[in-house]
Amino acid sequence: MSQHHSDGQDIADLAVVGAGINGLAIARDAAARGLRVVVVDRADAGSGTSSTSSRLIHGGLKYLERYDFTLVHESIRERHLLFRNAPHLVRDYPMLIPFYAGNSRPGALIRLGLAAFDAMAVGRGRGRSRSVSTRRVARQWPHLSTKGLRGAALFHDAQVPWAERLCVELLLDARRLGAQILTHTTVTGLIRDGDRVSGLRTRDNRTGHEREVRARLTVNAAGPWIDQVLDGQISSRRLNGGTKGSHVIVDPFPGAPETCIFFEAASDQRPIFVFPWEGRYLLGSTDLSYDGDLDEVIADDAEIDYLLSETNRIFPSAGLTPGDVLYSVAGIRPLPYTADVTDNAAISRGHTVLDHAPAHPGLLSVIGGKLTTHRALAEDVTDQALKVLGRAPRPCTTRTRPLPGADTSHWPAFRQDFLDSPVLTPAQRRRLLDLYGVRARQVLALAEADPDLLDTVDQESGAIGAEVVLAVREEGAATLGDILLRRTLIGLGGDMGRAAAPRCARIAAPHLGWDEDRIQDELAGYDRELRRFRPRTMQDPAATATSDRRAL
Structure with a gap:
């Protein structure tokens, strides 16, 4: 039975700010568990950070060096579920990790990490990693630099070539389950009843029509924009400390590999990739602190030069120049704000759900999250939402629910x-x-x-x-x-x-x-x-x- 506000307007259980992959996943999970959900985004579904990623569904190998075993376990499980629930969008993606003299991570250490990763992924992977000799590298990847080469490892992960379509299918399934998704609709403010947050004020970007979306619980899932949603509305510490990640897209170049190459940049020891992608190549990514305009994020010349020069170093025959760049993609990772950080890679890639009660009951903010673990994040948010709403726990169904294109x-x-x-x-x-x-x-x-x-x-x-x-x-x-x-x-x-x-x-x-x-x-x-x-x-x-x- 629908419940109404005194002015006759329906009251939603959840009003979600942000139709990126996390907001859409929350809508899908919550609607599947019987909650009435409205999602609001000032642009299109998946048009922010979700469309600027490395297009990987990764098991979290690089989180092992931070001993973040919880995130590795979650990433491996979610990758496995996506293979099963979205087989048309997610595919096995082998990567070669070359070991060079002078790398900050010795080959023996990487092999040890891969062995640990394989052990954690038993029964949920697409093949064990294996060592590759320098002789085999020279035979199978003849254009890869051999200067200081000490061998390599071949590792299986996953790619979602069209991450945008993953967002679209979450939107379709959320709608099928009864969620309302309002895109191209700006949140102009939070509705406040005293300290309690009771929903959203919105304006349709096309018609200018203003309306209130009243809700028992408001979920701020705006990714890098979560602080902007709260700014001027409630008092809150800074939540987002997102770093900028940029990629460039080029046509096949002399010596371009058929396998993804995952290597350490000489200039800053950062792991970067040369990704085969739909007949072209993605080179990425950077990881830079960013305090600029979140709506004007572009790959700058220095980032483009960095990615091209590192690719030219690892593939000496490539000869890539800025004129070879078809286009570039830049976005902000929705990471938790961490004061005085000196190494951006050290910032957690996990997610947390912040309840603003008791200062501001009725409001949750979602901090962090990534493409791979969107479903797990949504399960956590819905579990917490049910508790806050005083509802009985209801089982999550998204672990076994295929996306519409895999139905x-x-x-x-x-x-x-x-x-x-x-x-x-x-x-x-x-x-x-x-x-x-x-x-x-x-x-x-x-x-x-x-x-x-x-x-x-x-x-x-x-x-x-x-x-x-x-x-x-x-x-x-x-x-x-x-x-x-x-x-x-x-x-x-x-x-x-x-x-x-x-x-x-x-x-x-x-x-x-x-x-x-x-x-x-x-x-x-x-x-x-x-x-x-x-x-x-x-x-x-x-x-x-x-x-x-x-x-x-």
Whole structure:
């Protein structure tokens, strides 16, 4: 039975600030346990930190050197659950860890760590790590620098190539379970009844409409922005001490490896990666203290030079220059504030749930969290929410609940049947499976109803028009950026989707009520959104990705 406020407005159990991966996971878990949930985000789902990660679902190997066994155990378990519950999005990802003379972490120590990790991951991994001789490195990775090479180890972790789609599926499942997700809606303040927090004041960014979201419990899950949500609303110590992480995206380069290489930077001993990613390479990441504008985070020239020079050092034939960078991605890790820290790697990567009672009852803030452990974080938050609300404990179901794209009794059989179907090209069928899982059938159903939607809208990715319609009709996309950068992922191609943007805007227009003026506004808005990526095509109009575009 729905309960109402005196003005007739429904009262939610939870009002969640932030539709990043953690806020969406909280909504999904809480709704699955019978709570009435409203999520509010001033931008799109997953458009902040969640879309700027290294795209790894990692078991937490690097946390072993901090003796954070709890986080390692949690990370291994969550990786295992994602293999099972999202097999279309999460895949096994081998990494080579080369050992060089002069590294701060000797090879023997890394081998010991890998042995401990393998022991913790028994029955929940995709293969044990194994030593690799210098001779085998030279044979299998012939372009890797041999200067001071003392051997290597091959280690299995996991990658989520399209982290944005993980967020979309959490959103879809949360909605399916009854949660309300309000994107492009700004939280203008907390509702206060004395010291108690009783919900959120909001404003729809598109219409300007203001409303109150009253709730028995408000959860501040805004990631790096958690302090901004509280600022001027309640008294609180600083909670977020996030560090900046930047990546650059390049095309295959001379000597580029087929395996991820996880190595120690010579300049600062930081572990960094060269990641094969969807036919290109991600180089990352940095880990810098940051006190700047959270809404203007970009990879600066020094970070780009650092990542390129370290890659050129480990791959002497690479010869990468800033002109090779297709675009860069920067974000702020939502880490707990730690005073006087000298080594950012020492800041905990775990999460905590802070209850602001007794000073401000009715408010929880979520500090920390990462892509891999979003489900565990949500389980912890919902457990605490039930206690605060005085509700009886209810079992968490998300450990065994598949995401919508994996909602089939036998994923391998579905995948094979879909790959064997005659529709589209084999590359396009693989792409639909990798982005949508079993929901690829919904994409094709839209195209069957309107055959024009089978047409390819982006030559590089092979995306079809039906994906644009699915994004706006089923997946909550409201802007061109939502469609290109966080639903179809066309915007993460070499030209960041700029060539495909006009066509996609026109396909979306009738479904979103856009006239020609609005289409032009969306195209201009999309270009503005791309500036934070520093795309090569926008810095140098003569530079295009077409020269080295790969065939489908």
